[in-house]
Amino acid sequence: MALVVGAVLIAVTDPEVRTASGYFFSRPTDTLSAVWDAVFGAYSSLFQGSVYNFRRPRFVDGIRPLTETLTFATPLIAAGLGVALAFRVGMFNIGGRGQMLIAAACAGYVGFTYDLPPVVHLIAAIVAGVVGGALWGGIAGLLRARTGAHEVIVTIMLNYVAFYLISYLLRTPGALQAPGSNNPKTPAMADTAVLPSLFGTRYSLHWGFVLVVLVTAAVWWLMERSAVGYRFRVVGENAAAARVAGIRVERTYVWAMVLSGALVGLAGVAQVLGTVTTGFTADIDAGIGFDAITVALLGRSRPWGVFAAGILFGAFKAGGFAMQAAESIPVDIVLVVQSVIVLFIAAPPLVRAVFRVPESRSKAAAR
Template sequence: MSDETPRPATEPGDPADRPEGATARTGGTPAAGPQDGPIETRTRELLREILSGSWLVSLLAIVLALLAGAVLIAVADSDVQEAAGYFFARPADTLEAVWNAVYAAYEALFRGAVYDFRADSPTRAIRPVTETLTFATPLILAGLGLAVAFRAGLLNIGGQGQIILGAVFGAFIGFSADLPVVLHVTLAALGAALGGAIWAGIAGVLKAKTGANEVIVTIMLNNIGLYLVAYLLTTQAFRVPGSPNPISPQIPTETAAYPLLLEAPFRLHAGFLLAILATGAVWWLLDRSTTGFEIRAAGANPHAARTAGISVDRVVILTMVVSGALCGLAGSAQVLGTEHVLTGGVAASYGFDAITVALLGRSKPVGTFLAGVLFGALRAGGVLMQSETSIDIILVVQSIIVLLIAAPPLVRSVFRLPSPDARPRRRAGAATTEVTA
């Protein structure tokens, strides 16, 4: 009779249970390719924990962020501060002032993001929801790109640089070429995707071939992209002749711009339809294709994926290229959809906000789409909300959402939710029966 004890956690020979680089029990050579170090292993585990959270945790994180924002709105309001001075004499005045401040701020957020029921015309009343979708378009596209990378266990922090390069490629094709309408906008959009794919592909190749940390590489590429576009806007090829401002020539809206879905003054353009198509394409890629299975397998356990015959290096490069292409399309939404020119601030903060969008959506296509719409609403509503309180409140809400989705146990502890790994409690009667037997 053998003295070995059974191993319930994994099946015999599971590479996830062996030291990194160790061979299988049946023999063979160590898996080729760069091995993950302790830091990257912990990063993968943290990313896996964040992405495995439930939709309820994401929803409660938003609720907590809005509650925290309400507290800050109340504290910063002058009427609340004045009423708090005599709180013990008339506490109802303070509570009323708190309610008025919070209600006014969030009412303005709703009116600026969804529907302005105080507007004097139907056009102005429904314009807020179109602005939300306009702001959401680059967030959705970039969020989908980062979600693909996250599902492969890659922390692509370079969305900002990839959006910039996508905007550079798309804008250059837009204002320099003279082509028919359909061909022109199509080539400009494809050029934007190519620019983002090249920029992210650099990080993918370095990761696969040298084991370079993709977080550091993509962050550095963000800075390079920022200074690159600043330099290009000083050159003759990208600058308006005779203009002292660092701005590119106007992209012809008749041929190279995304067509508007509604007439002016609405800004919603066909890039939003592209975002919907991209959501469906990413869903098919990740959940219905062989390549998507390889991406998810490499993200779950790269060593087991190598043992199964999957080329993890190829998956890393391909994933980063796809991720960058989607971020490049986000850049096209800026230059071909709303701005129609290339400037140094063309990417705004979309690349960094897209990280939150992807994480809040648990790197699922539909979840990322909805998270992008939410953050688009915060951007659109924040414009009107600043008439009631500081616009920085929106940034605080977004930051708290980032904090909470990065710490699912914190949300569960606040609302006393059970851990997904917790074993269900047995009933007392069942336990007694088991002991008696």
């Protein structure tokens, strides 16, 4: 349904379609042909920019769009897992931007400051970033547990605190700013702290994607097979009942936000050690912290659902630029399609009403 809505928008905004529609009643086939060319051209460019480019003669070149999709998806999946974990506990972590910034600053500082052996340096940088994101997320969980402060307000405010703090450090010599530079940018990461390429320098995909796959499996086991995950889910379903059952709800809130911040922080680590290794600025989060909310919603807050949703949105990001370059279609159309997807996912009654699908008896009885 979202792709159909996107097709309508592509057709309406296409100049050739608008020109042909001016004489639609005299030559209607021209308008229909222009609509087909616009929509087919846009979606074929979207596919070739995100999955496989058939215009390339060699397979190693044609498959490159898929690696770009997975590269874009890596931080989205990590951040989406963090938001989804908070959702399962009944909390709304909207502070992804701040957690990513703090994690990127911690990982980046270790990455360009210290001189360590290759493997040790990379592990130290990753751990520093994850711990930074966990601590920043834990602040919201602690305030929720101790004072009852709403995590939405706290995490939004912490976004501003993190942004201006990192902006200040990027303009402070001896902190994060590159030596001898007047620009608010860090030095380049040391080669020993950079995530290696997964298939060689020809592609931008790095080992961060493999790490995210392992983390997705770990989060699935945590939420579905462990006692901690059981407590998380019980608190998310009914905090009062969980408290009566003996579960320490306040402690659960704290640990949920710590783990959520750590996962979102991993997205910042993937950005600074895998994608933007030549130094980063205060916009290193690239809107991923907010996109992660969409990914978590689309994935129904389930780890492997979030994984699939992250790859889908990574495809939109990779293919959107190709669509804009090849067909001169605004990349905003891709954002509209993403928004419509979330609209349909978040409003199942709307989809049932459109297709006249009755509600299942079990769900009706439960309601």
